[in-house]
Amino acid sequence: MASVPEELAYSAEHEWVAGDPDAGAVVTVGITSHAAQALGDIVYVEAPSVGDTVTAGEVCGELESTKAVSELYSPVSGTVTAVNEGLTSSPETINSDAYGDGWIFKVELSETADDLLDAEAYVATLA
Amino acid sequence: MTDALQRSPLHDEHVAHGATLVPFAGWEMPVRYSGDLAEHTAVRTAAGLFDLSHMGEISVRGADAAAFLEHALVGRLSAVKLWGAKYTMMCTPEGGVIDDLIVYRRDLDHFVIVANASNHATVIGELRERRNSFDVGIEDLSVETALIAVQGPAAERIVARMCHRGDDDIRAMRYYTFANIVLDGGIHAVAARTGYTGEDGLELFVSADDAAAVWRLALAQGEGDGLIPCGLAARDSLRLEAGMPLYGQELTRDTTPYEAGLGRIVVLGTAERPRGDFVGRDALVRAKADGPRKVLVGLAGEGRRAARAGYPVVDEDGAEVGRVTSGAPSPTLGHPIAMAYVPPALAEPGTTVAIDVRGRREPMTVVALPFYTRAS
Structure with a gap:
């Protein structure tokens, strides 16, 4: 069973969100280790760019593994303020450290993110 | 379909090793153990252990066995030497590929055919259909046979160590x-120097009852050489790098062996060396004379986004001119590779084509197959 840290919030599309969910705050987004395991070894990440507007539940990039390609959804709405440049040369970091160095982008929230799941509710979606 | 999936005799070993199991051609098989890249790399640099028990084994035995196989399949099977193997195909009367097969000659009147899991029942049915008055018995050995492959540069010494004394x-x-x-512990096996990875390797046919013991023996004897268990994902990326076709992707009933670049395995016979009629012959004679409508090519990309099976090959106006049959980021080469059918005019190595990768055109260059050849 992949880990699901208690302190994070989650989307049903297997993204995690770290940080205060209020409008105006900046949160960090990545994919869960469950999603990373299901994808297999990730070899390419197409993340949104700094300044892009992202919308909760909509596609904002893609993740490519040796076996498959998967769309990356934004779990929150707002403006992208940072992108993890380290993933360009080492996309496999998402597999090895999904909740740490494998973060994908940061968003300044345009609205409060109140549709996210807590760890327990996210685990329930995996059953 | 709610039919229960068939389980390999090694199912419990896979579960114990933490493999991720997926449905594949009616079987529940491991897609990966540790990780696709680690497994792929182990086969290229050391050794990998594969469970291929889902493959179909079919015995063809009788006074007419060689003549029958020459009638039912496209190759000259009567010329296969004892204890030799031959890559061949079964075709429809229209010349389309029903399956690609390896035929092993155990005796003058005894052959064993290995078919893809997805086509196993079809191949047996067709063989029975084509038997006519040939004096042969056709027997399905799949359930009692386990197939375990040891592939990679260390495969030879690992299997040698697995042998009794x-x-x-x-x-x-x-x-x-x-x-x-004879393997350690007195287990009888048939070892074939065949494989589907582009590396040296051996495939071990053993009784299903002995499968777990042989699997553990391979792990124990291979550990020091870096052998790890590998799943279907690594098998697929390895065969793609080696330019080997996969049934259902490169090979279909709408494809002739000529279009797949495998015309060499179709033996039509010559005046000096004639051979008898076989199913699909007339259509294949015409196909060879007419030339291919489409050609299987290798494609190499410079970007990071890989073309995947089913993606269209498009011309400058965005119109579809071909289709990708297999594609992935190549773990060994570090760039995307693919196989695709394109019109003959686009098949010359060096030609640039574009693939529609989820709405964006990615340029790829036609290259000679295989993408990867092991150092000899």
Whole structure:
């Protein structure tokens, strides 16, 4: 069973969100280790760019593994303020450290993110 | 379809090793153990262990066995030497590929055919259909047979160490030959120097009852050489790098062996060396004379986004001119590779084509197959 840290919030599309969910705050987004395991070894990440507007539940990039390609959804709405440049040369970091160095982008929230799941509710979606 | 999936005799070993199991051609098989890249790399640099028990094994035996196979399949099977193997195909009367097969000759009147899991029942049905008055018995050995492959540069010495007293001469076995061997613990096996990875390797046919013991023996004897268990994902990326076709992707009933670049395995016969009629012959004679409508090519990309099976090959106006049959980021080469059918005019190596990768055109260059050849 992949880990699901208690302190994070989650989307049903297997993204995690770290940080205060209020409008105006900046949160960090990545994919869960469950999603990373299901994808297999990730070899390419197409993340949104700094300044892009992202919308909760909509596609904002893609993740490519040796076996498959998967769309990356934004779990929150707002403006992208940072992108993890380290993933360009080492996309496999998402597999090895999904909740740490494998973060994908940061968003300044345009609205409060109140549709996210807590760890327990996210685990329930995996059953 | 709610039919229960068939389980390999190694199912419990896979579960115990933490493999991720997926449905594949009616079987529940491991897609990966540790990780696709680690497994792929182990086969290229050391050794990998594969469970291929889902493959179909079919015995064809009787006074007319060789003549029957020459009628039912496209190759000259009567010319296969004892303890030799041959890559061949079964075609429809229209010349389309029903399955690609390896035929092993155990005796003058006895052959064993290995078919893809997805086509196993079809191949047996067609063989029975094509038997007519030939004096042969056709027997399905799939349930009682487990197939375990050891593939990679260390495969030879690992299998040699697995042998009882180490006295079986695995090293003397040449590519596409096979032999009866006795493994540690007195387990009887048939070892074939065949594979689907582009590396040297051996495939071990054993009784399903012995499968777990042989699997553990391979792990124990291979550990020091870096052998790890590998799943279907690594098998697929390895065969793609080696330019080997996969049934359902490169090979279909709408494809002739000529279009797939495998015309060499179709033996039509010559005035000096005639051969009898076979199913699909007339259509294949015409297909060869007319030339291919489409050609299987290798494609190499410079970007990071890989073309995947089913993606369209498009011309400058965005119109579809071909289709990708397999594609992935190549773990060994570090760039995307793919196989695709394109019109003959676009098949010359060096030609640039574009693939529609989820709405964006990615340029790829036609290259000669295979993408990867092991150092000899």
